[in-house]
Amino acid sequence: MLVVQGEAYSSNIPGLVRESGCGTVHSSFRNGMNIRIGRRLLFIGTAQNGYLPFAVHVDRESFERIACRIRPGDRMVVEFRPGALWLGERNAAVRLDNASVFCSMLRGSPANSGILSANFRRFTALLRMYSGITGFGMSAAQVMDILRKETDQTELGRALIACRTSLGCCDPSLQWQAVRSLIGYGSGLTPAGDDFLIGAAGAGVYTGQVSALVLSKLDERLAQHQDLTTDVSLEYLHYAVSGQFGSRILEVLNALCCQMPTDVARAVWSLTGTGRTSGIDTALGIYCMIVELEKEVSP
Template sequence: MNNCTLFGEDYSYLVPLLLYKNENGHVHSRFSNGFNIKMGDSLVFIGNNKNGLLPFGIHLRKEATLSAVSSVNNGDSVTWNRRTNSIELPGVTISIEKGNSFKNELTTLKSATIFKDSFERFCLQLNEIEDQTGLDASFKEFLNKFHAAGEQKWLGTEPYLIMLIEAAMSSDEGLIEKVLRYFLGRGQGLTPSGDDMIVGLLAFDAVSHFLSTAFYEKVSELIEGESITTDVAREYLRYALKQEYSSNVSDMVNALASGDASNFEKILDDLLGVGHSSGLDTVLGILIGMLVYRNLRIRTETN
């Protein structure tokens, strides 16, 4: 019997439709700041907004999150009650009846001048970061090599980052598949570093539109057709392919696309603070996206 009802403060506008389609499921994964439930083939996150407002999230206050997490176990049965707009588990009920629906909107890159200013601002900030990404890449070293004249000795993951830039500039399905197979599922944790990076790349494309249809189709084909990565990473990628992102990611690419520098450092810090290295890896993906966009502009201007 349920021992208490907790109320979600905010929920993604996409969640109710998903729950109406899949009314029964189970607790998939549980951690300190919340838990995922699996409904059909989809995940819903229930927990705090420490990592931003998620496109598949129901967000609770801090105290309610602690209570919810302590009341569930992996594998617990989950039922959506459409009459009461609530998710029923053996130890707790989560209601969205009083919550606010949200959508993390995206803007569009305004101009070449804004891109140039945002790119310079972004690179200046990234040069200050000492931490390595989850793929052991250094922002400073990679940017220095990328901008230096002449041939470079690319080390570790760097040759694959260069290959990703080439793949993102093309419609070559073989090249795209090769580089995606390298990154998808690569790294530790619920969302491996390579997947977080691809999410970041897709996020910058969502505001600037440079990737080929072939790139999107190949990501979808790999994550849906194979067990190439984790369930949680696949969920983030599924939403990214529909241009739906966490508020931390959308705030970052919106700031870059609009040229709004007022909260730039805080927005970047908020994203960098996500997970053990998820934020760093996502930021690397956004940087790759900006480098691709810059290269394509240079190519267009010189032809």
């Protein structure tokens, strides 16, 4: 019997596992694996990309020991018992008795607080310093200029601008029309358009521009159009429109309201270092929803 110690797990895990205990290994990577349980995914792996709303996190050595016993396509019974996550048939378990439990639910900006103008300027400067190419095939500065000027008439430009102006629309049809062309836009495990939309959703809810109730309507549309993007990206989108985000997104949003200037830089570099371009694409989504606050943020 292989038993490894878990480091942390999402508060969503007990309910996810109890709903349907039969799982199939969906995909495996260097830092973790996804197990399909019913309609949802369960990630078991490292916290290399932060704490995820559908994850049980272990260290790299522990993951590698589990991965030796499991291959994509394997079926197993997954059980959440007191103190452990059991992977039946694989004769393996992740101990959770000493693991921390985290919540990925986004709360609004702190009472009597808001995005500080100095932090906003620092945030935008850090994004403009990004030297690589984003998942949209252009620099971060070019994407930011599209959002700031709102004059770009390319298909992508119109899609990015529409996301900013209509993500919080109370009409579900207009809201879907505004974000539809971004879903699945780009390549990779999580396409750029999806990452951008997730960042925009987080910033929109955090600043009060997007109602959590209005945002949740997108989940119904996503369930009806699962062929638009990848399974893994759909999972992130499912949680995002439910108001739940990875810890690195939450850290950036909280840092924007913090009095400590170093927190902004630390959080932004942590996020933009995620994946090949996922982090910067997500950060641009955050910028998308706060660019209009430039003249309104508190001094």
